[in-house]
Amino acid sequence: xxxxxxxxxxxxxxxxxxxxxxxxxxxxxxxxxxxxxxxxxxxxxxxxxxxxxxxxxxxxxxxxxxxxxxxxxxxxxxxxxxxxxxxxxxxxxxxxxxxxxxxxxxxxxxxxxxxxxxxxxxxxxxxxxxxxxxxxxxxxxxxxxxxxxxxxxxxxxxxxxxxxxxxxxxxxxxxxxxxxxxxxxxxxxxxxxxxxxxxxxxxxxxxxxxxxxxxxxxxxxxxxxxxxxxxxxxxxxxxxxxxxxxxxxxxxxxxxxxxxxxxxx
Ligand SMILES: [Zn+2]
Numbered sequence: 001x002x003x004x005x006x007x008x009x010x011x012x013x014x015x016x017x018x019x020x021x022x023x024x025x026x027x028x029x030x031x032x033x034x035x036x037x038x039x040x041x042x043x044x045x046x047x048x049x050x051x052x053x054x055x056x057x058x059x060x061x062x063x064x065x066x067x068x069x070x071x072x073x074x075x076x077x078x079x080x081x082x083x084x085x086x087x088x089x090x091x092x093x094x095x096x097x098x099x100x101x102x103x104x105x106x107x108x109x110x111x112x113x114x115x116x117x118x119x120x121x122x123x124x125x126x127x128x129x130x131x132x133x134x135x136x137x138x139x140x141x142x143x144x145x146x147x148x149x150x151x152x153x154x155x156x157x158x159x160x161x162x163x164x165x166x167x168x169x170x171x172x173x174x175x176x177x178x179x180x181x182x183x184x185x186x187x188x189x190x191x192x193x194x195x196x197x198x199x200x201x202x203x204x205x206x207x208x209x210x211x212x213x214x215x216x217x218x219x220x221x222x223x224x225x226x227x228x229x230x231x232x233x234x235x236x237x238x239x240x241x242x243x244x245x246x247x248x249x250x251x252x253x254x255x256x257x258x259x260x261x262x263x264x265x
Contacts, residue, residue: 026048028046028048028050028052029046029047030044030045030046030052031044031045031046031047032044033045033051036051039056039082039083040055040056040082041053041054041055041056042054042056061079061080061081062079062080062083062118062119062120062121062122063077063078063079063080063121063122064077064078064079064080064085064118064121064122064123064124065077065121065122065123065124066078066088066089066091066102066123066124066126067106067123067124067125067126068091068092068093068126069106069125069126069127069128070093070097070126070128071091071092071093071097071099071126071128072091072092072093073089073091073092073126074089075089080118083117083118083119084114084115084116084117084118085114085116085118086114087114088102088112088113088114088124091126093126093128094132095132096130096131096132096153097128097129097130097131097132098128098129098131099126099127099128100126100127100128100129101113101126101127102124102125102126102127103124103125103126103127104122104124104125105125106125106127107127109125112124130152130153130154132152132153133150133151133152133153133190134150134151134153134190134191134192134193134194135148135149135150135193135194136148136149136150136151136157136188136190136193136194136195136196137193137194137195137196138162138164138174138195138196138198139178139195139196139197139198140164140166140198141166141197141198141200142166142200143164143165143166143169143171143198143200144164144165144166145164146162146164149162151190152190153190153191154189154190154191155189155190156187156188156189156190157187157188157190158186158187159174159185159186159187159188159196160186162174164198166198166200167206167208167209168202168203168206168207168208168209169200169201169202169203169208170200170201170202170203171198171199171200172184172198172199172200172201173185173186173198173199174186174196174197174198174199175196175197175198175199176194176195176196176197177197178197181197181199184199
């Protein structure tokens with residue numbers, strides 16, 4: 001009887017031992033543990049509770065270079081984290097340019113945002129839309145009025161079509177320097193705002209009726225200056241009176257138009 005009990009105990013002990021052995025040596029059946037996986041690891045879980053992580057080899061840090069493409073960027077390089085750049089830098093340019101975003105190419109390419117996943121070192125390019133303009137004003141020096149022209153920054157305009165008239169005078173072209181009027185300008189590039197000055201030569205076959213604004217002199221004596229100012233004042237006063245009499249004192253056509261027409265040619 002005693003012997004039998006001992007055998008049973010032995011058998012029980014063997015059974016316990018073998019079950020522990022079985023648990024330690026069984027072949028795990030790995031199932032993808034989506035809940036505990038993330039962008040850098042895939043986790044697998046076996047029913048026994050064991051886990052195994054698989055590193056996603058492709059995801060590492062890359063260097064992203066920002067080419068401001070004519071503008072300026074404070075932080076020209078960033079490293080990715082989990083394949084991403086959380087905050088793309090904001091580049092700067094003069095107020096003539098509007099930033100359109102970061103692209104994969106200097107022109108064209110794809111627009112990149114914060115969700116973009118990088119798989120290699122990458123250069124991104126700022127792209128800009130030119131919105132700036134410049135204005136050229138004509139100083140006709142007593143000739144007929146020529147409306148200022150406004151063009152996109154960098155554009156060039158042929159000045160052949162911009163010819164003022166002045167009774168008794170021949171137009172001799174546009175000049176940048178109002179004093180010397182030596183180097184004629186035949187086309188203008190809108191890199192900046194500018195003024196061009198008309199050059200006039202008295203037509204020997206005609207009379208020069210208007211001496212008020214016809215001289216090419218830029219520097220006037222005080223006497224000349226006050227004489228002109230008082231004559232211009234008189235003309236303006238007369239025009240105001242004429243305007244008020246014909247149009248009435250209420251709203252009407254812009255005053256400058258009637259002034260220009262009466263005074264110009
Ligand atoms: Zn297992």
